[in-house]
Amino acid sequence: MTAELPVLEVDRAPELAPYWEGLHAGELVLPVCEECGLVIWIPRAACPACMSADVAWQKQSGEGTVYSFTINHRGRGAFASASPYVIAYVELNEGPRLLTNIVGPVEGLAVGSRVRLAVEIDGEAAQPRFALAEGERRE
Amino acid sequence: MSIRGQAFIAGYYEHPERVIKDRSLPTVLAEIAYGALRDAGLGPDDIDGFVCSAEAPGFGGLSMADFLGLRNLTYLDNTELGGAAYLSHVGHAAAAIAAGKCQAVLIVMGGLPRSLMAPRWRSGPEDPFEDPAGIDTPSEYALVARRHMYEYGTTREQLAEVRVAASLHAQHNPNALLQTPVTIEEVLESPPISEPLHRLDCCVTTDGGGAIVVVSPQVARSLGRPCVKVLGHGETVKHSMLGRTDLSISGAAVSGPLAFAEAGCEPGDIDYVSLYDSFTITVLLSLEDLGFCPKGEAGRFAAEGVLRAPHGALPFNTDGGGLCNNHPEFRGGMIRTIEAVRQLREEANPAVQVPDCQLALVQGHGLSLGTRSGAATLILGREDA
Numbered sequence: 304m305t306a307e308l309p310v311l312e313v314d315r316a317p318e319l320a321p322y323w324e325g326l327h328a329g330e331l332v333l334p335v336c337e338e339c340g341l342v343i344w345i346p347r348a349a350c351p352a353c354m355s356a357d358v359a360w361q362k363q364s365g366e367g368t369v370y371s372f373t374i375n376h377r378g379r380g381a382f383a384s385a386s387p388y389v390i391a392y393v394e395l396n397e398g399p400r401l402l403t404n405i406v407g408p409v410e411g412l413a414v415g416s417r418v419r420l421a422v423e424i425d426g427e428a429a430q431p432r433f434a435l436a437e438g439e440r441r442e
Numbered sequence: 443m444s445i446r447g448q449a450f451i452a453g454y455y456e457h458p459e460r461v462i463k464d465r466s467l468p469t470v471l472a473e474i475a476y477g478a479l480r481d482a483g484l485g486p487d488d489i490d491g492f493v494c495s496a497e498a499p500g501f502g503g504l505s506m507a508d509f510l511g512l513r514n515l516t517y518l519d520n521t522e523l524g525g526a527a528y529l530s531h532v533g534h535a536a537a538a539i540a541a542g543k544c545q546a547v548l549i550v551m552g553g554l555p556r557s558l559m560a561p562r563w564r565s566g567p568e569d570p571f572e573d574p575a576g577i578d579t580p581s582e583y584a585l586v587a588r589r590h591m592y593e594y595g596t597t598r599e600q601l602a603e604v605r606v607a608a609s610l611h612a613q614h615n616p617n618a619l620l621q622t623p624v625t626i627e628e629v630l631e632s633p634p635i636s637e638p639l640h641r642l643d644c645c646v647t648t649d650g651g652g653a654i655v656v657v658s659p660q661v662a663r664s665l666g667r668p669c670v671k672v673l674g675h676g677e678t679v680k681h682s683m684l685g686r687t688d689l690s691i692s693g694a695a696v697s698g699p700l701a702f703a704e705a706g707c708e709p710g711d712i713d714y715v716s717l718y719d720s721f722t723i724t725v726l727l728s729l730e731d732l733g734f735c736p737k738g739e740a741g742r743f744a745a746e747g748v749l750r751a752p753h754g755a756l757p758f759n760t761d762g763g764g765l766c767n768n769h770p771e772f773r774g775g776m777i778r779t780i781e782a783v784r785q786l787r788e789e790a791n792p793a794v795q796v797p798d799c800q801l802a803l804v805q806g807h808g809l810s811l812g813t814r815s816g817a818a819t820l821i822l823g824r825e826d827a
Contacts, residue, residue: 313570344685345571352684371592371689373584375576375636382576390581390636392687399685402572402813414592430574 308388308404309381310425318348321360326429329422331365334358344399365420367395372405372412393418393433407434444704449536450662450669453482454780457650460619460768463557467499468509471651475510475550478653483665484546486510491517491535491547495527497771517544523816524808525718525773530818532779533675535656545658552651553771572813580644582812584636587723589689591638593738596726598638600741602629604722605642605765607749612762614791619646620766643722645764645774652776670786674821676700681814693817694731694805701819707801709733714785714796715756716778716804719763728805751794760785760794775806779820786824800824
């Protein structure tokens with residue numbers, strides 16, 4: 304697991320620009336509902352819990368734990384040459400569970416491992432990925 | 443109003459081929475549709491309801507209704523729940539018949555994924571936030587399996603028993619894509635696909651498909667052939683639930699109780715189950731969420747050999763299932779339903795026919811348990827159930 308993962312260009316909805324601007328600044332910025340407090344994932348312009356359009360974009364801690372992970376040996380398309388690589392659900396401290404990758408050294412990776420945001424950027428493309436936090440690696 | 447006893451499955455057809463290189467998809471779908479109609483003793487003019495899902499070629503159901511020559515249609519449904527869609531279709535057809543909208547419904551599915559790979563769906567709002575992680579169906583189910591192992595101590599050996607049981611059944615099915623029994627060790631030692639899932643934890647990819655005819659009680663009586671009674675149906679969608687994806691549970695926890703309530707029976711009454719088996723882990727979640735064993739216990743439950751036909755406590759997927767027999771167009775719900783109909787008509791392969799099979803349950807899961815999935819449950823019974 305040494306190959307770098309591709310950072311894909313994706314369609315960007317105009318109302319979600321702060322998310323992408325946040326990534327390019329190395330931060331995870333998510334919409335938070337001003338009415339009910341839900342930290343919204345997948346990003347959207349109205350709260351899926353209470354329908355409020357009063358959402359504020361807020362920087363998240365970037366810290367979380369691994370909820371589940373897999374080592375994919377058969378990546379497709381741009382991921383074929385990067386296989387094997389780690390796909391994970393990371394539960395942010397703020398609650399949402401993101402489908403993402405664990406990058407960097409992964410010795411000792413387990414469900415429950417603490418991870419930290421590691422945004423990867425390639426030109427105009429950006430992707431929130433995570434790395435094992437200090438003390439979680441087993442060399 | 444309930445659909446209990448309001449409709450019967452009068453005909454079915456599972457395409458016998460698994461690799462089809464020399465005909466187009468509409469032609470193959472016509473072979474499938476007419477196979478089911480012949481089995482029911484009906485013709486295109488008898489059909490007043492037509493149901494297919496998004497994989498059907500052309501515009502909704504219109505192109506295929508035209509191609510199949512269905513001229514008397516008064517009921518159409520294109521519900522899309524991935525591989526679970528066809529169980530929903532049976533429930534919807536039964537409800538439409540009970541409501542007097544139609545009397546004879548043809549449900550058709552099929553595809554040629556080994557021979558013809560076409561773009562399958564338009565992008566969803568989640569795609570820009572999930573696809574860049576390099577996900578695919580096996581890796582999404584691998585996340586489910588890993589979480590189940592973490593929460594409940596489930597082992598790869600326990601998952602492997604699901605494949606072993608399916609392969610023991612498939613050896614009796616001359617149409618199954620894979621007919622050779624496998625051992626626990628062979629499953630464990632097969633190449634890793636997306637860990638902890640290995641190749642033999644994954645279903646086959648096949649061309650072909652299947653069809654079912656659902657008719658009213660009056661039509662069923664007029665046909666003079668064994669029909670299977672639709673007793674209960676439940677469906678739901680299980681998704682990220684506001685971005686807090688829970689991988690430990692499936693939509694069967696909702697669709698199952700709905701179907702049991704409508705059918706007026708309990709898990710202990712069921713003689714045979716067709717459980718969606720896109721991957722071995724899919725079967726374990728269904729066993730728990732349908733109440734055949736407590737949450738977290740399905741690995742140990744399966745390892746006792748209960749799934750093995752004909753004498754296990756809960757024989758499953760006696761055709762070999764999607765793991766060994768057939769999973770056309772990456773969608774297993776139609777073929778799982780057909781095997782339940784075979785069991786109730788006592789037409790399963792003799793070595794795996796469940797003795798005195800009175801009640802069968804079919805569980806479907808469409809798209810992906812790792813992200814968002816459609817779930818549907820059917821409970822079917824013998825004609826006199």
